[in-house]
Amino acid sequence: MQLANPHIKPGQEDVLYHIALGTKSHNLQYLFHDVKFVCLGGSPSRMRQFAEYLVSVLQIEIPSGMGLTNIASGSDRYVLYKVGPVLSVSHGMGVPSLSIIFHEIVKLLHHAGCSDVTFFRLGTSGGLGIEPGSLVITEEAVDGLLRPYMELATLGKLVQHPSRLDPDLAQELLSLAQADPACQAHNTYLAKTMCTLDFYEGQARLDGAFCDYQEKDKMTFLKKVHESGVCNIEMESLCFASYCHRAGIRGAVVCVTLLDRLKGDQISTPHDTLEDWQRRAQNLVASYIKQRLKRST
Numbered sequence: 106m107q108l109a110n111p112h113i114k115p116g117q118e119d120v121l122y123h124i125a126l127g128t129k130s131h132n133l134q135y136l137f138h139d140v141k142f143v144c145l146g147g148s149p150s151r152m153r154q155f156a157e158y159l160v161s162v163l164q165i166e167i168p169s170g171m172g173l174t175n176i177a178s179g180s181d182r183y184v185l186y187k188v189g190p191v192l193s194v195s196h197g198m199g200v201p202s203l204s205i206i207f208h209e210i211v212k213l214l215h216h217a218g219c220s221d222v223t224f225f226r227l228g229t230s231g232g233l234g235i236e237p238g239s240l241v242i243t244e245e246a247v248d249g250l251l252r253p254y255m256e257l258a259t260l261g262k263l264v265q266h267p268s269r270l271d272p273d274l275a276q277e278l279l280s281l282a283q284a285d286p287a288c289q290a291h292n293t294y295l296a297k298t299m300c301t302l303d304f305y306e307g308q309a310r311l312d313g314a315f316c317d318y319q320e321k322d323k324m325t326f327l328k329k330v331h332e333s334g335v336c337n338i339e340m341e342s343l344c345f346a347s348y349c350h351r352a353g354i355r356g357a358v359v360c361v362t363l364l365d366r367l368k369g370d371q372i373s374t375p376h377d378t379l380e381d382w383q384r385r386a387q388n389l390v391a392s393y394i395k396q397r398l399k400r401s402t
């Protein structure tokens with residue numbers, strides 16, 4: 106894992122502040138040299154649950170009495186679990202939060218001497234014109250203006266970073282979902298994902314604390330977005346995709362849809378059902394990882 110940053114020099118201390126790790130305080134190579142997959146998702150408890158699930162799917166031995174340890178517990182910003190060659194990491198909500206953890210995980214992998222690492226975002230989203238509980242594998246991430254790049258204000262100028270994802274990885278995941286009986290209870294789509302800076306007005310909701318538009322304006326916008334090929338809306342794919350592209354990392358975004366935004370704004374499905382749906386993305390990515398590890402042994 107190479108860094109596209111000449112300011113980070115070998116031998117100099119590098120502090121990964123938000124995950125409470127560092128090159129002087131920890132032997133990163135010893136701890137992380139074997140990492141081949143990084144799975145990111147918004148919620149700390151979802152990523153712990155995913156780590157627990159991986160322990161059973163990949164049949165990883167955890168030393169008795171140890172349990173799974175949150176390696177980033179020295180900071181209360183994110184959680185980080187290691188299950189064999191997989192990291193399960195929370196990224197919080199929205200692009201700024203994902204951006205910070207992405208930088209620090211890429212630096213961690215660089216200092217650890219890792220190579221050929223694949224990244225996944227396992228998320229939730231609002232669907233457009235598809236039944237709730239469906240999975241969407243992102244073909245292309247676009248911003249709230251339907252542009253396929255992340256615009257970042259850097260040194261007082263807007264810099265555009267293309268949000269390209271690996272088409273082969275997305276296709277492999279789709280084929281796996283289509284072949285897997287566990288995935289046949291729901292639909293899986295390969296489509297564009299719109300990434301917004303906000304959950305309420307950014308996603309054309311009428312139920313925020315503020316709203317200066319009407320139902321018909323909302324529907325005109327959402328229909329236009331849907332007609333452009335977007336099947337779901339969330340808040341991190343643009344940054345995830347553009348950083349994967351910048352770092353030369355194979356990456357995929359797999360999100361479950363919690364509702365159909367053409368039919369409403371509120372997520373009123375019972376919590377247990379939402380948890381079941383969230384496991385759909387986890388099952389698909391865990392099956393993919395299991396298959397890849399099997400192929401490499």
Ligand SMILES: O=P(O)(O)O[C@@H]1C[C@H](O)[C@@H](CO)O1
Nearest residue numbers: 146147198199228229339340
């Ligand atoms: O990974 P998660 O499920 O947190 O992602 C989506 C996008 C926002 O972060 C959040 C909004 O509810 O859910």
Ligand SMILES: O=c1cc[nH]c(=O)[nH]1
Nearest residue numbers: 229230231338339340
């Ligand atoms: O509608 C939704 C649901 C989950 N996450 C989002 O960003 N939007």
